[in-house]
Amino acid sequence: MAKHDEGVITVGRSRAGTFFANGTGILFGLVMIFPVYWVLNTAFKPDSEVRSFTPTFFPNDFTLDNFKSALGEELFIPSMINGLIITAMSVAAALVVGFLGALAIARFSFYGRKAIIMVILAVQLVPFLALLIPLFLMLQQAEEGTGINLIGDSLLGVTLIYVVLLLPYTVWTLRGFISGIPRELDEAAMIDGCTRFQVFWRIILPLTGPGLVATSVYGFIQAWNEFIIINTMNDPKHQNLMAWLLYNQTERGTAWGPLMAGAIITSIPVVVFFLLIQRNIATGLTAGAVKG
Amino acid sequence: MHAVDSRQTPAEAPQAPPPRHVSRRVRIRSQRDSRVAWLLSLPTLVILIAMLAYPLYRMIVLSFQNMRLRELFSGATPPWVGFDQYTKALTDGVFWGVVGRTAAFTVVSVTLSVLVGLGIALLMRRVHAKVRIFMMVAMMFVWALPQLVAAQSFRWITDSDFGVLNYVLTELGFDYATHSWFVNPWEGWAVITTLVVWAGIPFLAISLSAGLTQVPKELLEAATVDGASPWQALRNITLPILKPLLMIVTTLSVIWNFGLFTQNWALRDGHPEPVYQTLATFSYTQAFGRSNYSYGSAIAVITVLLMLGVMIFYIRQMFKIGEVD
Amino acid sequence: MKRKIALAAAVAASMLGVAACGGGSSDDGATSATGKVDGAGKTIKVWLMVDAESAWKGVVDDASARFEAATGAKVNVEYQQWANHLTKLDATLAGSDVPDVVELGNTEFSKYVFSGGFAELNKGDFENSGTWLSGLSGACESEGKVYCVPYYAGARVMIYRTDLFQKAGIAEAPKTYADLLAAADKLQAGNAADKKFSAVYMPGQYWYAAMSWVKSTGGEIAKKDGDKWVGQLSSPQSVEGLQKWVDLTKKYSKADVTKNENEQAGIFSQGSGGIFYGNAWEQGVAEEVRKDPNDPNSPLVPTKVKGKLAAAPLPEIPSFLGGSNLGVTAKSGNKELAAQWVKYFTDSKSMEGLVKASALPNSTALLDKAAADNPKIAPAALSAKNSWFPPNAEKWADVEKASILQTMLTDILTGKKTVADGAKWADEQIAATLNEA
DSSP, rough: OGGGOOSSSOOOOOHHHHHHHHHHHHEEEEEEEEHHHHHHHHSSSSSHHHOOSOOSSOTTTOOOOHHHHHHSSSSHHHHHHHHHHHHEEEEEEEEHHHHHHHHHHHOOOOTHHHHHHHHHHHHSSSSSSHHHHHHHHHHHHHHHHHHOOOSSOOOOHHHHHHHHHHHHHHHHHHHHHTTTTHHHHHHHHHHHOOOOOOOOOOOOOHHOOOOOOOHHHHHHHHHHHHHHHHHHHHHHHHHHHHHHHOOOOOOOOOOHHHHHHHHHHHHHHHHHHHHGGGOOOOOOOOGGOOOO | OOOOOHHHHHHHHTTSSOOOOOHHHHSSSSSSHHHHHHHHHHHHHHHHHHIIIHHHHHHHHHHHHHOOOOHHHHHHOOBBBBTHHHHHHTTTTTHHHHHHHHHHHHHHHHHHHHHHHHHHHHHHSSSSHHHHHHHHHHHHHHSSSOOHHHHHHHHTTTTTOOHHOOOOOOTTTTTTTTTTTTTHHHHHHHHHHHHHHHHHHHHHHHHHHHHTTOOHHHHHHHHHTOOOOHHHIIIIHHHHHHHHHHHHHHHHHHHHHHHHOHHHHHTTTOOOOOOOOOHHHHHHHIIIIIHHHHHHHHHHHHHHHHHHHHHHHHHHHHHHHHOOO | SSSSSOOOOOOOEEEEEEEEHHHGGGGGGGBOOOSSSOOOOOOEEEEEEHHHHHHOOOHHHHHHHHHHHOOOOEEEEEEEEETHHHHHHHHHSSSSOOOOOEEEETTTTHHHHTTTTOBOGGGGGSTTTTBBBBHHTTTEETTTEEOOOOEEEEEEEEEEEEHHHHTTOSSSSSSHHHHHHHHHHHHHTTTTTTTTEEEEOOOOOOHHHHHHHHHTTTOOOOOOOOOOOOEEETTTOOOOHHHHHHHHHHOOSSTTOOOOGGHHHHHHHOOOOEEEEEETTTTHHHHEEEESOTTTTTTTEEEEEOEEEEEEOOOOEEEEEEEEEEEBBOSSOOHHHHHHHHHHHHHHHHHHHHTTTTOOOOOOHHHHHHHHHGGHHHHHHHHHHHEEEOOTTTTHHHHHHHHHHHHHHHHHHHSSHHHHHHHHHHHHHHHHTTTTE
């Protein structure tokens, strides 16, 4: 982002104003980061220091015990693996299906195109929580009908729901990327004897690469952060980390230290991905699906 | 390279209408193309219809029935009650209280987030490069923090017994030892709003600051030279260019904040008191807490209807962009 | 043991008849737990709450081993979190792949019995069934039919700081309510320097406590008048008890009025409290914490109040009786096996194990022996003899879900409503909820 801003407007700017601006900026950054810092600070304190009437602003007795505790919790690692599997599968499926759909919308003008775009935009706004019970009933019936395990002790049903959750956004964003590729390239390739399919495969797909990466990262974040659907659909052994985070209570109530350590571990992949695609962050922001 | 809607729109929208000849050329293509297009969209459509349209249909049907636990367990068709669930909701003061509260929260939180977001975006253009990077990094972390983690961290910070907020206020000489932030609904909602605004600022500030790069510097400089005050420059140059983007991010914020669930749910430890209920938690509590699946569905349908205006506006905005290519 | 509590089930007979048929299979009559079943190759699925895993997993394993030896079937126990277990149960019971045995809090059961979720059982098949604690079994029994089996109970006691009592010159645990108030006064005076000090730590949404005070003056939460439920909190007796609780809380407690009792032991362990009202096992929770909170086998670490606590029945205040029951699901494909497992898990041998783990047994006949075997639970066993539980209404769980009592208490404590107004409001809400069609 920084590259856009190197030109600084100097006209009409006082030194005091700049000083004030810098001060405000630093203060803003500090206030913003404080809750994040407090999560970190709590995670590295021993329980006696966490649960204390006089909080310390830096761990007096720096410890990794909370991380060991979270990682050692019976369901933490299984939840992490479940989350990774569900996320990977749903993102991959949404990308494949979404890419095809995006191609249709971006490269063809056909009867019904508008309707499809409308549907894709509209469904992003449907409150998903409301669909939980019908979805559950449906998957339950499908399970009885087909004999395939979908919910409860299976990750398949939740993965399917996540695909729907990600799909509209994926199509919409990829559409943006694909329309950014000049049509002249397609036409030139076709003149050179490529079939339509070859154009998609050899030209559009590679050029959409960065878009696929960005889209899949958003997809990852969406799927990784979801916890209400999975918690309603699945048994305790088939949860993801976010659900673990909400419901990990011990007999002594919330164990804040391990919980914050778990929160950090849960956030790490998201934060890393965010920082990696920092440059593309404005991409598709407005497509409606991304909120941290 | 990257087709960035948010960057193109502000620049293009106020200028000439998009060239139409491209799409006209496409339109001349053969029928075979239309078949290919439908084939390509088929998987998307099948998934959306099976996993979204059908449950949506069932939800609407459910809202005209009276489904309780017994029907859920036995699989029997729930009795048809017509508009009873809707009548129940629309004549219930509690429900209207929830609607009013959700709407008020949405207005306040969106106004605050957009204003602060815009302010920060403008501020980022004035500060030293290093300060700007610091602000960006701070915002990136906040943005990246999963909603639930953010909510948990606020719950921890505002805890009446162990929270750092009470500690700091007490050290500063105020009597905040064991102060509960959720006794007074105004204070409680202030905490929830702070959380939502805090978490929403990065999205707004960063996308608006991306939008601001579309404002030609020459124009601003020229205006300043001509004696325009910074406020005039902002009002007459920057804001008009930023308007389409502002509209979209505001609309999105409205949609998101109107659906508030995770934050008040987590801050009230999974059982929000009546004053902390929003439409989303109210519908969820009715359906899953009290096994009033039909009433919960009716509330969800009403929520969608209430949002319809905003949603149509959003879709039309997005549609314009979709048609640009 | 915390969020759910006692409930019994005298649901109108005709409605129950319908409900029992709702599940589809209850027509076959009661499921026997005594027949000889060949369970070879079969596995039953059992849902217990986490308490069993953290406090008495050995008892579960032992009962399962005896069950497996007798029937040849296997047991698969899954431990559930309290946090949203009902949502998951609803979803699961809607399908056909259901757990065979389910544990629920005693206040939660009647809703499910009414909705046809559980199968009828043969009361006589279970040991001590003649002396089940009525606070637990009330939710199971109706019209002579039994749909679940009491599992364990918890009664509440006062837990207090012996060192502070001594310092304040209080020789022994209060024997009367007046003694209690006198002790609280002394504690309050002696610790005035500590801003966070609560002579009696009482979180504002601790409705089990508040209702115990209501009971102490002869009040009621609700009662059935004909076929309608009527809220009773605004009756003079109830208001008197409520006022008594409010006076105590306002005067002696610095606790958060929007918190419930879930974390009270942890807060009390900071040393800024004189007395709190909790489950017997919460004394241990306040005195020691696990080094690793997520590992029930990690060593115990003493807190600031280690060795300074004692428990006694709260004088003149009847105890709320909490606990859990076990039911065999109506859709279970292995009802007889499931019932047999429940039989082993609730027999006297298993109860002995529970007593060792400081839970109260499911039968009044076992209470005295429990008190003798485990001095730690003696005060609770005494309390359990003078105990109460919420109205036996099918929709009682919804009153809890809707936080009606909690909201009333917070509103009264903050002065938003007077006791009378709050009680009147709650009565209206409770009646509307319990009578809802």
